[in-house]
Amino acid sequence: MSSHSPHGQSPLRTVQVLGGGNAGSSAHVRSLTSGLVARGVRVTVCAPAEADRLYDFAGAGAEHVHVPRSSDPGSVAALRAACTDADLVHAHGLHASFRAVLALGGRRTPLVVTWHNRAHAEGARAHLLRLLERRVAKAAAVVLGTTSDLVDRARRTGARDARLAAVGLPAPRHTEGPEDAERPHSKVRAELGAIGRPLLMAVGSLDRHRGYELLLDASHLWCRLDPVPLVVIAGEGPQRAALQRRIEDEELPVRLVGLRDDVPALLAAADLALLPGGGESRSVLAQEALHARVPLVAALAGGIRELVGDAAELVPPDDPRAFAEAVVRLLDDPGRYERLRDAGTRQAATWPTEDETVAQVLSVYDELTQPRPMI
Template identity: 80%
Template sequence: MSPLSSNAPHGQSPLRTVQVLGGGNAGSSAHVRSLAEGLVARGVRVTVCAPEEADRAHDFTGVGAEHVPVPRSSDPASVAALRAACADADLVHAHGLHASFRAVLALGGRATPLVVTWHGRARAEGARAHLLRLLERRVVRTAAVVLGTSSDLVDRARRRGARDARLAAVGLPGRRRTPPACGPTADPDRPRAKVRAELGTTGRPLLVAVGSLDRHRGHDVLLDAARAWRGLDPQPLVAVAGEGPLRPVLQRRIEDEDLPVRLIGHRDDVPGLLAAADLALLTSSWESRPVLAQEALYARVPLVATRVGGVPDLVGDAAELVPYGDAQALAATVVTLLTDHERREQLRERGVRQAATWPTEDETVAQVLSVYDELTQPRPLT
C-alpha cells in the first residue's frame, strides 16, 4: 500500500507537505486550495505558506490545511519564515517561479524533495529578462520534478535544465467531469435577461472578455477590432471584465473613437456574464490554461481566442483561433460567427466534448500524489 493512502499503513506516519504560494495569481491560489482539499481528504498533512490576503481570499484553513503567513518578498525575514515552516516537511511543492525560488532559498540544500508547478510564465525585457532566465535555471535544476500546465511550459523547463519535467493535470476547481447540457445558470437574482439589460445589450449581441487590463492581454488589439463592428446592425457590445494599469488609456480610446466597448471592472459573476454572452473573446499574447476559455466551453459559449501558449491544446477544435495581434483576423472571425448560427452551434457541441476530456480535480490530486509517492519513502512512526 502506498504511504500516501488516506489510512497510513502500520508503522508509517502521514505524509507532511508544504505548499508554497506567491499569492499573486488567483488561478494558482485556487488550484492550491483544491489540491489541499484533496490531499487532506486522503490523509496528507498540508501546510500552505502564502500571504495573509491569499488565505483570506481562498480559505486554505477551511479545507483542513494549516496556513503559515509568508509575504511574497524574498527578503531574509520571508525566507526565514518559509525555512521554519519547511523544517519537518517530507516534501515541498512550490507554485510559480518566484514562490519556487523562495522555496529553493528556504531549503538551502536540504535533501527535502522539491516539486515545482509552473502555472504561467513571467514576462520581462532587457536585463530583467536575463535575471528571470537565471531564476528559472536555478529553480528547475534544484527541483526533483517540474510540472508545467501547458506543453510549452514543460519544454521551457527542459530547456532550462530540468531533470524531470512533465505535463500537469490541472482540473478547473468546482467543475464536474461532464459539463451541463446548457450553460451554467447565473445567480437566480441575475438571470440572462437582467445581465444583458444591465450591460445595455438588449436586442444586440454581447461579446465578453475577461482579464486584467495589462499590456499582454491584447486589449489594444481588441479595441482595434471593435472599430470594424461599429457598422454592424445590430451593433455588438464588448464587455471587458477586469481592472489594471491600462484602464485610463483604454477608456480614452473607447471614448475618442466611439467604440462599442464597456470596461465593467472586476466582476465576481463571470459565469453569469458568460451565460448572457453570445461570444467569448480571449486576445492575450500568451496563456497556459486560461480560466476564461474553460468557463466558456463549459458554458457552451462560442470562443474566439489567440493561437498562443497552451490554448490550442486546451480547446482543440472547439474554438476559433486567430493569430495574436491580428485585429483584422479577430474582427472578421467575430463577424462571421455572429452571422453563422450553424457554426456557433457546432462550436457549442464541440466545446462540450472537449471539456469532457479535461482532468477533474480528483485526477489532478491523483497525479500529484503519484509524484509525491515517487519522491518519498515510508516513514517510521514518531
C-alpha cells in the first residue's frame, strides 16, 4: 500500500482513543498503531498512563497522551486538546467512544468507533449503558463491530453505517527474556503445581460475567477424577476475594495466579483452555488457545461460535454440569483431543492477519477523509 504522506500533502493524522481497555482492545490498538505508522500515518494514542506502560504505544511510533478513563471534565478537555487538528478520531469500546463524542462536540472531524465487546451492567446502570450506546452509534460516521452480533446491535441502536471489523490477533509481546519465552512446558507445569495431573487454563479479569463461579461449581465434579485436574486462572478483578474464599472453604483444585505477562507460555503448557462465561465477543483466550493447538472448552455465549466454528467443545451457558462433563470427556478421549487440535489450527488460519486488519481500517479512513471529486 502506498504511503499516506505523498509529496506536497501532509500525512493523515489520526487519534486512537482507548478507555480502561481490556487486553483485546489494547493489543489491537498497539498493533493498529504499528501498522498505521509503517504506512505513513501519524498516530496519537489517548489512553491512561498504565495502558501505555503495558503496551508501549510510543514504542510503536505513536505520540501518547495520558487521558484518564473517567468522563470527568478534565479527561474530556485533555481529549479535546489532543483531537484539535486530527483528520479522524477512532475510539475503541463504549466508554472511550462516549468520551470522544463529548470531546468532539459539534466538530466535523469523522469519528470511527470499534465495539470489541458488549458492555455489561445490571439495573439502572444497564439503562445508562443503552443511552450511551445510542448516543455513540448515532454520532459515529462508521461503527466497526468485532462480531455479527455487535454489528446488528449497532444498527438497532441507530448507527448509520455499521460493518464487521477484521481484527487480527497480534503476535504475543514478551516482556520477559527469550530464555523465559522458551521455558519448557514441564518447567511451567512444575511452577504451577501441575506435575502428573491435567492442567486446565483460564485467563481474564475476575469479573462476574466471566463465569468463574460456574468454573468453581464445575471443578467439584472432576474432584473425583484420578489424578485430579488443576485449574489455573490468570487475571485480577473485583471477584478475587470471593473466589479465593470459595476455593479455600470448599477445598477446590483451583489456583488464582493474578496478572501474568507470560500467558502464552502458560497456555502452551496447558492440556485444555477454559472459557466458562460470555465476557468477550472476540475472546483473546480462544484465539491464543487455537493458535497454540490447545483444545478449548467454552460456554456457547457471545460471539464464540462465529469465532471458533467447530474447532472447540461448546456447551450450554450457565450449566456447570455440562461444562464439567465436556472437560472429562475430552481428557478421556485422545482421538477427539487430537481432532480438536487440528481443527483449531485450520480455524485459526481463516482469521484475518494483522496486515489485513490495518488495511481494512485504512480503507475506512480513506473513505472518510479523501476529498470527493466535484460532479
